[in-house]
Amino acid sequence: MQHCDTLISAGWCIPVEPHGLVLTDHSVAVRDGRIIDIVPTEEARQKYAVGVLIDRPNHVLIPGLVNAHTHAAMTLLRGLADDLPLQRWLKEAVWPAEARWAGAEMVRDGTRLAIAEMLLSGCTCFSDQYFFPEIVAETAVDLHMRAMVGTPVIEFATAWAKDASECLNKGAELVHDPYAEHSLISTCFVPHSTSTVSDQSFKALRVLADQLDKRVQIHLHESRQEIEDSIVATGKRPFEVLDHLGLVNSSLMAVHAVHLTDKEISRFVEAGVSVAHCPRSNLKLADGIAPIQDLLDAGVVVGLGTDGAASNNVLEMPGEMRTAALLAKAKADNAAALPAAAALRMATIEGAKTLGLDSCTGSIVTGKWADLTCIDMMHLNSQPVYDPISQVVYTVQPHQVRDVWVGGKHQVENGELVHIDKNDILRRTAEWQQQIGGHKDRNSV
């Protein structure tokens, strides 16, 4: 008999690769944090000497969900200012709050809250963009969460850096050490947008990203206003600006990509640009609805992100996946657009591809890290189960997530965090609420 550390036996297993496959009564064997086998449960019990046996007969085992775009620390600003138009939201609420509060401690506490929330809802990997990325990376390691940590690049002064040049210098440090070969942490550069980063900084960024072989993410064509402003300022749409600066290539991920011409979609395909789709954020800020089925038909890789909690307001991926599947149908005027299996891909392997992490996570495949999520289907809202993939996408609520493993580490068991002190997070969050909220809402009596 061979040894495995953990054997997870599930009623259904959806490996995502191959596409659309549902395995019944299969087991996933894990050793040294990696998936070493996927076999029928009966066979597995004879083949392996098992350290820990996890028996989940009424559950669906899926790859851990990949949140391709968020600003984790903004959980602490959740609900501070809702139902405002984009510009007022940014200028009157978000930017002043960030200017006042976004320091190292806020980033640490907000990122802890975010990671805990994401784990509890089945996410095992997130791509983050926020100030103090070194704190984000440290916190992710501390909590054992897989993360793509983006170094923000922005011209204006923040508590973290005085200008874009300092952003780049700090980013370069983060990349080299201590995360060069880390099993959980990857890094990239995240210039905020073409309106907040100068051409000169983009050029320096391009050289640096090429030297260090790092990917670049950028908010792109999120709103019509952004595009119109760019045309007024430069005569070009933001994507054209990036193309002229030499940033359009297969290491580029466009976040949002709500407004695209057919020509731009063709250029995405030609250059290998990928997309992070954030449907709920796009709705909430009235940005519009991204043409997801068109992008997929053209061959663009599209991952799924929640965006930050100030514009969503939750970081749970099951609901984001459902929203994506529903919204794509209305946008494409076709009820067959983005079917369940494609939505699940978007929330897993396709997201991993947008981050360049598909060789290590995003599907249940031998050799990859054991980033796994087990979902309990014995809830009334998920019954009956005619089609497990449909049920996962169209019915599952976050609290049905019973287990989560990150690199083989059992992070959520019985729907509760195993290694993370939830009460401590709640306590710190309450302190921030006192500080940031100041006093009770003015509607209260």
Place this chain on the structure above:
Amino acid sequence: MQHCDTLISAGWCIPVEPHGLVLTDHSVAVRDGRIIDIVPTEEARQKYAVGVLIDRPNHVLIPGLVNAHTHAAMTLLRGLADDLPLQRWLKEAVWPAEARWAGAEMVRDGTRLAIAEMLLSGCTCFSDQYFFPEIVAETAVDLHMRAMVGTPVIEFATAWAKDASECLNKGAELVHDPYAEHSLISTCFVPHSTSTVSDQSFKALRVLADQLDKRVQIHLHESRQEIEDSIVATGKRPFEVLDHLGLVNSSLMAVHAVHLTDKEISRFVEAGVSVAHCPRSNLKLADGIAPIQDLLDAGVVVGLGTDGAASNNVLEMPGEMRTAALLAKAKADNAAALPAAAALRMATIEGAKTLGLDSCTGSIVTGKWADLTCIDMMHLNSQPVYDPISQVVYTVQPHQVRDVWVGGKHQVENGELVHIDKNDILRRTAEWQQQIGGHKDRNSV
């Protein structure tokens, strides 16, 4: 001291009427199933001799949610056929399955599953349209759930009635006895749509509904196809057909109302027609996005419905409310459209208005039935709480519903059903899955 059966003390109470109000540390006193008082908790403890004290310091108390449109029994068809265009979905999946399975027992078991699911997600009143409405009514009484039971009217033969005429006769019986003055059950007529009910039947229906003083609900302008087909067949849009038949008045509720001209919206206002908005169903079937902010601006009463589980696929109202709030912003191109407080109204008092039940439910007001839902905010995804209304609409997941009362009866406690046997429902559902599903999904191996 005065007596009350139950005193519910909540950290926050959102009565919905008056609009936008948040009461902190208030208590709701309940006697004989009705709300008798809403007072500061400190005062309540001195004023009342309390039967059962419910202390919920970290919770928000809201009116029970009102699901203004569903087909409850279709829970048993949940996930049977997803990602299909509307016509194929109806003709190849739903109608054949209904023809085969929709008998009295299926309706009883499916409705039980639906009521249990709705209660667990904070809903205390639903408006149903399905065959065997007498079974729906019986089941709602049996489970102590408030229901508006619609008698379906359709020309073609079903297991329940051979034609529209028999539908009307059976509906008239249901209305008279035993539900004429029932505290939980109200009744109405629900002609399926203008394409499936003849002019003659509509005329008979109008006379009957007038005589019995009953409201009428109808699927209206759900898809472009429906409108185009009507124009081809009659030269008129479906709403115009109804208007010519004399059915357009303040007792009419239009379900869906996705596609409306400005003139039609004006006519809605003039005649007092209300709307049941079903955003997730409209997305899933690629029907489009209803112009909700336009309807509200014009003064139309709009409630919120989940539609049936075959086109959603869940009956939980918190997520439907969030989707409505998000989607209205994209449709109106305005991030300030359908703000949180308005979305909560839609899911409560406005829904009650569309059913003619606003004098007895839909807000926390003295004299109304104690239809109440208590939501636990001490979940990471709802923290911090700057604005309780925002958090309820934009962050709450169904399992945060800790308590539900219907007419003062404690139906959900600690997130579990108190008087309903969940395991029995799961067992019956599994039996139906065996029967209806026949064999394992063809993707399975």
